[in-house]
Amino acid sequence: MEIRKAVITAAGPSQRTLPLQTLVDRDGKTKTALAIIVEEALNSGAEEICIVVFPGDADAYRAAAGPHGKRLQFVEQGKSLGYGHAVWSAHKFTGSEPFLLLVGDHLYLSRENRSCARQLVEVAAAENCAVSAVQATHESKLPYYGVAGGRLAENRKGLYLVSEVLEKPTPTVAEQRLIVPGLRAGHYLCFFGMHVLTPAVMDLLGAEVTAGQSANLSQTLAKLANRERYLAAELQGRRFDIGLKYGLLNAQLALALSSPARAEVLAGLVELLAQEPH
Numbered sequence: 001m002e003i004r005k006a007v008i009t010a011a012g013p014s015q016r017t018l019p020l021q022t023l024v025d026r027d028g029k030t031k032t033a034l035a036i037i038v039e040e041a042l043n044s045g046a047e048e049i050c051i052v053v054f055p056g057d058a059d060a061y062r063a064a065a066g067p068h069g070k071r072l073q074f075v076e077q078g079k080s081l082g083y084g085h086a087v088w089s090a091h092k093f094t095g096s097e098p099f100l101l102l103v104g105d106h107l108y109l110s111r112e113n114r115s116c117a118r119q120l121v122e123v124a125a126a127e128n129c130a131v132s133a134v135q136a137t138h139e140s141k142l143p144y145y146g147v148a149g150g151r152l153a154e155n156r157k158g159l160y161l162v163s164e165v166l167e168k169p170t171p172t173v174a175e176q177r178l179i180v181p182g183l184r185a186g187h188y189l190c191f192f193g194m195h196v197l198t199p200a201v202m203d204l205l206g207a208e209v210t211a212g213q214s215a216n217l218s219q220t221l222a223k224l225a226n227r228e229r230y231l232a233a234e235l236q237g238r239r240f241d242i243g244l245k246y247g248l249l250n251a252q253l254a255l256a257l258s259s260p261a262r263a264e265v266l267a268g269l270v271e272l273l274a275q276e277p278h
Helices: 033-043 058-064 066-071 083-088 116-127 139-144 171-177 199-210 217-227 247-257 262-275
Strands: 005-010 022-024 030-032 048-053 072-076 099-103 106-110 130-138 146-152 159-167 187-197 230-234 237-241
Touching: 005 033, 005 083, 022 033, 022 247, 030 033, 033 048, 033 058, 033 066, 033 099, 033 106, 033 116, 048 058, 048 066, 058 066, 058 072, 066 072, 083 199, 083 217, 099 116, 106 116, 106 187, 106 247, 116 130, 116 187, 116 230, 116 237, 130 139, 139 171, 139 187, 146 217, 159 171, 159 217, 187 237, 199 217, 217 230, 237 247, 247 262
Parallel strands: 005 048, 005 099, 048 072, 130 230
Antiparallel strands: 022 030, 099 187, 106 237, 130 187, 146 159, 146 187, 159 230
């Protein structure tokens, strides 16, 4: 399976301005969050990138993408009908091809030379099916994420055969329906904000939109799990939700601490802490 296209969603009312925020990347270069996300997609091998935006936001996003702006395509989500609808808004762009899906309010930090998106794309290509990136996450964070349940796939570490997907379940519901053998107690496979999806996902979302229903991606992925082989993969990396309180700060610190300037950053933090009153 060849993944040539990537979709980045950024049309949510609370999400629109987040990709425009500025950070300093691991190489010490000042960039917008959007430029960093676009580079994540490009590093996966994607050749075409479409961003789903709120009406009228395309020019600001094109400018924020810097040198990558000219190669981007945009589609507007005219009505706020849910995340699934935002994804479906790009169905003409994806056509009959599989695609990489990223969200505009997450940044990623890989623990190896391959980017997180590249890791995911390679798993999807090798397994020839849809794959969602996941991260074992404590139950206290369940209100923020979609969660996958299932079992270890063919005794392969970090790869799971998905049997169920729920959006922001309570710990009680998660314990009843989403326990995955092998994970630490109280931990679940929460979505990483990154998926490789097959054309079947757009078909399922389109059926809901046509029927006038609110298109929910997690519910659609649950249907996908009953329709075709669908996997979840733990990647060698971390996600940073810049929409959370101090999320942008945490992402910036992580980028700085993984850069060649790590010693300088640590020294500055120690000095700052030493100056704080006890």
